[in-house]
Amino acid sequence: MKEYDVASLDTFGAKTQLRVGDASYEIFKISKVEGHERLPYSLKILLENLLRTEDGANITADHIRQLGGWDATADPSVEIQFTPARVLMQDFTGVPCVVDLATMREAVRDLGGDATKVNPLAPAELVIDHSVIADLFGREDAFERNVELEYERNKERYQFLRWGQTAFNEFKVVPPGTGIVHQVNIEYLARTIMERGGQAYPDTVVGTDSHTTMVNGLGVLGWGVGGIEAEAAMLGQPVSMLIPRVVGFKLHGEMPAGTTATDLVLTITEMLRKHGVVGKFVEFYGPGVSAVPLANRATIGNMSPEYGSTVAIFPIDAETVRYLELTGRDPQQVALVEAYAKEQGLWHDPAAEPDYSERLELDLGTIEPSLAGPKRPQDRVPLGSAKTLFRSALTDYVAADATGHTPGVPQQEKPLGTAGPADEASAESFPASDAPANGVNDPADAPRDLVTAAVGAGGRASNPVRVTGADGVEYELDHGAVVIAAITSCTNTSNPQVMIGAALLARNAVDKGLARKPWVKTTLAPGSKVVMDYYDRAGLTPYLDKLGFNLVGYGCTTCIGNSGPLPEEVSAAVNEGDLAVVSVLSGNRNFEGRINPDVKMNYLASPPLVVAYALAGTMDIDLANEPIGEDSAGDPVYLRDIWPNSAEIQDVIAQAIGATGFSAAYADVFAGDERWQSLPTPTGDTFAWEGESTYVRKPPYFEGMQQEPTPVQDIAGARVLAKLGDSVTTDHISPAGSIKADSPAGKYLAEHGVPRHEFNSYGSRRGNHEVMIRGTFANIRLRNQLRLPGAGSAAGAALPEGGFTVNHLTGEQTTIYDASTAYQEAGVPLVILAGKEYGSGSSRDWAAKGTMLLGVKAVIAESYERIHRSNLIGMGVLPLQFPVDTTAESLGLTGTETFSISGVTALNDGETPRTVKVSTDTGVEFDAVVRIDTPGEADYYRHGGILQYVLRRMIAS
Template identity: 45%
Template sequence: MSNPFAWIAEPLNPNQPAKKFFNLNKLGDARYGRLPFSIRVLLEAAVRNCDEFLVKKEDVENILDWNVMQSKNVEVPFNPARVILQDLTGVPAVVDFAAMRDAVKKLGGDPEKINPICPADLVIDHSIQVDFNRRSDSLQKNQELEFERNKERFEFLKWGSQAFHNMKIIPPGSGIVHQVNLEYLARVVFDQNGYYYPDSLVGTDSHTTMIDGLGVLGWGVGGIEAEAVMLGQPISMVLPKVIGYKLMGNPHPLVTSTDIVLTVTKHLRQVGVVGKFVEFFGPGVAQLSIADRATIANMCPEYGATAAFFPVDEVSIRYLIQTGRDEEKIKHIKNYLVAVGMFRDFNNSAQDPDFTQVVELDLHTVVPCCSGPKRPQDKVAVSEMKKDFETCLGAKQGFKGFNVAPERHGDRVKFVHNGSDFELTHGSVVIAAITSCTNTSNPSVMLGAGLLAKKAVDAGLTVKPYIKTSLSPGSGVVTYYLRESGVMPYLAQLGFEVVGYGCMTCIGNSGPLPEAVAEAITQGDLIAVGVLSGNRNFEGRIHPNTRANYLASPPLVIAYAIAGTIRIDFEIEPLGVNAEGKEIFLKDLWPTRDEIQAVEQQYVIPGMFKEVYQKIETVNESWNALDAPSDTLYTWNPKSTYIKSPPFFENLTLELQPPKSIVDAYVLLNLGDSVTTDHISPAGNIARNSPAARYLTSRSLTPREFNSYGSRRGNDAVMVRGTFANIRLSNKFINKQAPQTIHFPSGETLDVFDAAERYKQAGHPLIVLTGKEYGSGSSRDWAAKGPFLLVSDSVINGSGEVRTTLHCSLLLDACEYPVPKLPLEGEELECYYQSLRDQMKGEFRLLPMLLDTGKTFHAIMRFDTDVELTYFRNGGILNYMIRKMAS
């Protein structure tokens, strides 16, 4: 059907009549001028894609009437302009596409219909690990190991780039997905098929929101949702509430963008923004560079919002010029955004739209800070770090506690490293990593770290040789300006050699610690520390031996590396003592904002962006040399431990199957609050005593060849064994942190996978019981697929919500709502009976639950939209798409 809003499409430039845009101002509706700028993007997409089928005029009216409809849980469709993937989530997406082609062919359809319709970019950036550091050839050695370990995965991805149309793959060694997106892939305004329209996207990484800092609306979704978008399906979403975050004032000269983002993260966690958009406004925004805004937007998942939007303004345009974008395109970008009413002047309060709620922050009140020791929202002022850590040592086990007895707070363990004597204690820094796109995309903090390193070296300070230091830039541009500005040699002298381009330590690819260090930590049961400039510090994520991990700005990462401990008060204690016996304080080394800006203006120039990105798709010779098949259907290798055809579609039929009741089910796990995707599906180290390790060993692999869970997401046999395999998992059935549970019929304590298998062999369905905020963290598809394969039945959270077998759709994971606590404790959790109604109508579905003790209660199954219910009845989004394509 033709678009009913075609009448508002007009040329942007009268001299180019073929280039049109949908002029929303011609709707003649005063409500448009009051909409938040982020909602205007949703409205434009609905108007442009309105076909009275997938997108209806009613949807347009609902978005236009946002001020009223935001509180009514109304469903609206959204067609993003593109999709972005990284390789840890991209590999399983391509695996699913390959398996879907097989399924469509099996059902009698054309497999080539399974093909991206919406443009997709995949950046390979999560495979490289810090195996080598503190040596000039670290980058080369780590990249060689990356290809050695991941050759199968890379060949498969190269097949995908040839077999599927409309998919671009950026080779390894190019940079972190979000920084490459910011500096190179972002269009800001699309010019396609004769129309100009806003750039927008969804990505298979929760930190996709980083691009919001450039005025491109985007957020992270599960891999399955991203696949549906790639296949041309709109995202069905509840019209979001929008929190207006007003920034005022100027930051203190010693404050970094990292300090601002950690302050914003804690503040918005307190406000409560889960499932909402946050839109920044106010004169303070004009004081922030695009890199600063991107740093704030990157941490959006840590404060729980869906998106963290900074509308395009003059600073955005200057950034496009600085990063070497085409001048003619930049001119069209500004002209379009001005014409459609999406160009922002943050100093003009008359442009301020309506918001659901407004909260404020005076940037001048921000102080230098870190965040930890276990969660990114737990901000700690740098001046309080020593006291806070020592309080955490003795506090009861929890997000801010390690339960170390007072008499053990001074424990020390001696060890020998490279022939020299050292000692560790609680709070000793053993990992110091400048890593992740949160900060490495920001020249101010990267150059600040370089200038601090120079001053530290000049003052005679060093970093202890056993500390695992690393620098993993977000793109080649960072290396370029660090080298050209002359600070790279000083970073290297302190141990911060470039070790690779990718998400390394932040994702858990920190590599091994020196053996003597790991042994000393284990021997003394020490609370060792990792300090990183990343965005995530959940338990067990960074390294198995670092139980405390703090997020910090790149300059502070270097400062704590030099100090060697987190138990230091920089105000009154020296950072170190040089060879002449002089005490050197941090304040003696910290570069001023003027110093940093002078270097940035001189060395961060358009030419370097053009030079780096014009060869980004061909610069990696190892990638160029890969030989990959070009067949329509992928030929699965039964011997592969990386790529395996998943079992999701094995018994799929064209006819819908009715839902089944769950009877005589046991509880596999009883979990508390804040069980993150890292607890559910870890991405890092594969422990040598784990079910996944036993599986890989049975396939004749040695521990050296295990690689990581993240790298093996294309193999469901590994990933199901890695489900709930985090060593810091807290299961109430046992009295310790471990990836284990009780098998109730026998009373044995087993690994979670082994217990699940034993239950299944006996024919017992399984349930997982969780607390609040289950599934927070990265939007990781295996955090849904894993429980689906492991449990096969339901996940019930502490508020009484049931996540069904269709938990694998990822659509039900984000729901938060007040319903009664489950009246369950202790061993009466052992067994449930659940009756699942065949007919489901209305928003809430009450499911009667009967315990073996005779007690009954009702849990709630909730679907926010009709589309979710459709996916549920089909067995998930992908099953729905297969049936659609096959018929």
């Protein structure tokens, strides 16, 4: 414990001892709080958290009582301060957190303190998994070459993280080429029950990636947050949250043979999206829980962001303990998990019915093979309907001609289930006049033995593109061609059932003489080295290699757009024919434009189905009834002929997977390979910033900082940088995606000698504030409502979409970044005017950091997303709210005014004013509500931000 940590006041007398074997642990008994027994599992964990961290200020006895007396039917209104046990990061979002820690060390040193005292106060672990790109595939050296390219692109970032690994206590880095953060978390990092400083308490976590929820499958309460919340948690500060509504999801029955975890999670995603669970906790309970293997639970938890819940958690039970044993956890740790869960009422009782805000129910026996797509994870597609629904969706991507017929979509084909080659379809077709307006025949209007036809198997394409592959093989590409088949992402590659299933299907296919189609880019990116270990033990790796599923890397590849380029000839053909081609991936996200710039339609599927579609080469196939290919004798082969049975999958799992495999994979997980260990790494307690680096730069947060905070000031003479409407999200504000050459960020990189092909992405350059400032408020869909001055009129021309504004000092249109620079040089503070739900979305940290660095002192909005409001305070930006039923429009504000905000200085007296006076040079005045909602937030604002607050506390201690 650090001397500035505050021990619990223990108002409820909850502190006691738990003995497990020869060890004794201090615990806080939740049974001391009235109402605990009826709480859902997840809220019991929060209740223990408050008991253990009660300080009388941010966490009070009243907060604990309110949680114990939780009203399941009420809308969330009670704000509590949650203190996570640890922090989990991936490299894109984690680098800025480490940059800030490094900068804090210099600030402490400059103020005469001991720089080495700046360390995470909660265990922080970062897994480098977002930087590998599947450039090379289908060859034995694909993994080695992709890792080499990864190091070449990211050398500066990796050197910085390697320094941090050695410089900071309580900070560990899992090097590149090891695994995906969420799989490494459940297989090794997660504790389920923490043991620290003689205390035992539930493992809770916040992570800088939305799919942190995968660990919910292990009974761990955790979710994704922005970088500012993660930094706060690392530095011992609680995360502000409302006590949520909790949705109870009752499971019963068992899944049918031939179905997979992917089928289950896509069904659950569809159900929960339809029900509406955004901002809620989802908790699984009931007799069916015991029939859901841990890997399947993790798959369900992983998809929580896709159906919108904060968490999707399973309670601790015998299956949890079995998985901890399987993955090689220490026996004392496993014993502690079981003993603690039973002592605290956290052990799952299949007959229990806790209080829930809402309830859903699912019979696992109703699950059927499924996909999801072509553009949203909640759009489930039963496998038996995949062909028909693909054809229907195709009309959204391929324009119909004047007759109503979609080019490349023939109007009739053979009856379903007819054996023989696909091109033996009937030559008859409906007249064009019989086709509906969307260009696709409705099956209900067709003869009973005919189905809607589309491009690919069984149909005549009107605009196929002839392609000669790099190996000289010729083929035709058309709409619906599967050009990417990727076994990828944390969602499924942690799951032995589906991974072994995919490999057995590959073996069966090879034995039948089947091969992937030559236009399919096939990639295998497991979530950890354990996968390749059990593939090798089972003798299955050669079969995957034979089909082109060679290992391309251990990391988050296709799912985040790191699919790498298509082969040149395939890309050229797709663009020449403007083809609507397809990716099939075992991931969790398939949004338009995310997977690959050449691919319009994207489907989520289980790993075995990924292999199946690589063999078929098209989405226009009924895998339940049409042959997937021909064997070496020319006879048709159906998917059912090569689909592995459940018993064989379980036999292979039993033979090939054990604790020794996990123990070996994680024996020295933080050491890294020779590449990592041989990186030239800066030494010293403070980082030696490289002046010419375009990836990692020292941010200006602490420039001029003194040991005592400067009193807060009222704001005078402020101009409006942007006037925004409703539902402006942090994704509109925060830099994301590729960096355009003509953007301020692109110009900055060019000026620093970076060639266009090395620009990389905003995500990869999050450690360089100069790049990120220039990309803030630069989203191409942002609509700034300021208008250019018009000759003789009150309002002139509208600004184009994107990061543009009016520089009120000159009256000219310019970029938001360039205007900000001009204002700051002139000493002019800035404000943002906004509508409802300002700051919703997930790209949080730089939405607040960039706002502050652009010189914005206050935001005045109709309402806020809670976390972005808190993040603004954490960066020293004042969040204000228009009075009830008042908007910028109703007040006549155009954004051309000069603003003054008075009454802010009341904060210097230790009080938070309820309102402050906002006035303009045009005579508009109103009392804005101050949205500093907690004493902790007031402290952050008085100190100029959360980092400054924590740093001063460190120095004072």
